[in-house]
Amino acid sequence: MTEALMNLIPAHQFSIEELTNAYNRTRTDYLIPMPMNPGRLQEYITLYDVDLQASQVAIVDDTIVGLGMLGVRKGMGWITRLGVLPEGRRKMVGSAILQALLDGATAKKLSDVWLEVIFGNHPAHELFRKFGFKETRELIVARRPPQTMRNLSAIRDVSKVRYLQHDEVIELHCKRQERMNWLNDAESMRNVRLLANNPFLEESEPFPQHEATRLSGMSVEFLDGSLGWISYQVTTLQLKRISIEVNRGNPQRVTEGILELLHRLHSSQDAVIENIPDDERWTGFKNAGYFEVFRRIEMVHRAA
Numbered sequence: 001m002t003e004a005l006m007n008l009i010p011a012h013q014f015s016i017e018e019l020t021n022a023y024n025r026t027r028t029d030y031l032i033p034m035p036m037n038p039g040r041l042q043e044y045i046t047l048y049d050v051d052l053q054a055s056q057v058a059i060v061d062d063t064i065v066g067l068g069m070l071g072v073r074k075g076m077g078w079i080t081r082l083g084v085l086p087e088g089r090r091k092m093v094g095s096a097i098l099q100a101l102l103d104g105a106t107a108k109k110l111s112d113v114w115l116e117v118i119f120g121n122h123p124a125h126e127l128f129r130k131f132g133f134k135e136t137r138e139l140i141v142a143r144r145p146p147q148t149m150r151n152l153s154a155i156r157d158v159s160k161v162r163y164l165q166h167d168e169v170i171e172l173h174c175k176r177q178e179r180m181n182w183l184n185d186a187e188s189m190r191n192v193r194l195l196a197n198n199p200f201l202e203e204s205e206p207f208p209q210h211e212a213t214r215l216s217g218m219s220v221e222f223l224d225g226s227l228g229w230i231s232y233q234v235t236t237l238q239l240k241r242i243s244i245e246v247n248r249g250n251p252q253r254v255t256e257g258i259l260e261l262l263h264r265l266h267s268s269q270d271a272v273i274e275n276i277p278d279d280e281r282w283t284g285f286k287n288a289g290y291f292e293v294f295r296r297i298e299m300v301h302r303a304a
């Protein structure tokens with residue numbers, strides 16, 4: 001019955017409050033609780049180039065039963081926030097939304113459509129496989145509480161530190177060779193500036209607006225010629241959007257040294273990293289006090 005009555009409507013026809021409310025209702029039983037408020041959803045839409053006209057809301061009898069969003073960048077797509085209300089599941093609503101998002105991507109001639117699914121989210125993982133998405137890699141979400149632990153040996157060999165402004169950091173992100181995940185791509189970093197225009201920010205955030213709208217960075221050289229840089233966003237309570245590139249030298253040691261400098265500079269903040277690959281840098285993060293919270297599986301759907 002549900003299938004016959006269901007309609008898909010572009011998400012831009014709904015208010016941010018309606019979309020937030022619907023999203024939260026699809027996630028009441030989610031593996032990792034991630035409730036949003038309108039400010040956070042607006043921030044998410046801005047940072048990750050979500051196209052609300054190409055995003056879909058499923059309606060049955062005037063009630064929202066599910067939704068899904070499509071990010072659009074440089075010929076690529078990204079599916080996010082897909083969810084169906086618990087009482088509406090296993091009735092092909094998720095499939096209908098996903099198909100509409102993929103059709104939208106095809107209409108826009110997007111070659112690859114990416115997404116991430118939390119490790120252990122069997123229903124969603126199965127759904128994406130059924131639609132031809134293939135696993136590419138595992139990505140880690142991790143945190144570090146503020147702590148007094150010091151690792152002097154990690155920075156003993158630092159020879160030069162240069163502090164970087166937002167625009168310099170963006171240039172470095174643009175030159176990066178490594179394929180970044182959608183969340184950490186240069187475009188997401190560039191969009192941090194746009195957060196100043198978020199009309200919901202002041203009422204929803206516990207920090208002044210100016211703190212949220214730029215990235216900081218450091219370029220660090222070591223006595224043996226090792227070299228790397230970090231970029232991050234500073235807020236009163238948290239360091240976020242942390243990203244490290246190691247240009248020369250041992251990735252683990254360079255990462256550890258850079259992080260020791262960062263956390264000496266910002267010793268009172270909690271730190272969060274999202275979607276970093278399980279490589280040598282991750283060992284450096286762990287040695288600097290980060291612990292894994294959960295993993296995501298990155299998947300891609302390539303146009304035929």
Ligand SMILES: CC(C)(COP(=O)(O)OP(=O)(O)OC[C@H]1O[C@@H](n2cnc3c(N)ncnc32)[C@H](O)[C@@H]1OP(=O)(O)O)[C@@H](O)C(=O)NCCC(=O)NCCS
Nearest residue numbers: 082083084089090091092093094095117123124126127130
């Ligand atoms: C994942 C989700 C969107 C699926 O929506 P849905 O409307 O129930 O899915 P459908 O009825 O269209 O199912 C399509 C396919 O998905 C897979 N699937 C869906 N639910 C499943 C389950 N509980 N167990 C195993 N496979 C499942 C199956 O392959 C199914 O095909 P089949 O019915 O032929 O076996 C829904 O479970 C949900 O909202 N979960 C919570 C939010 C979430 O996890 N979002 C995804 C974040 S990445």
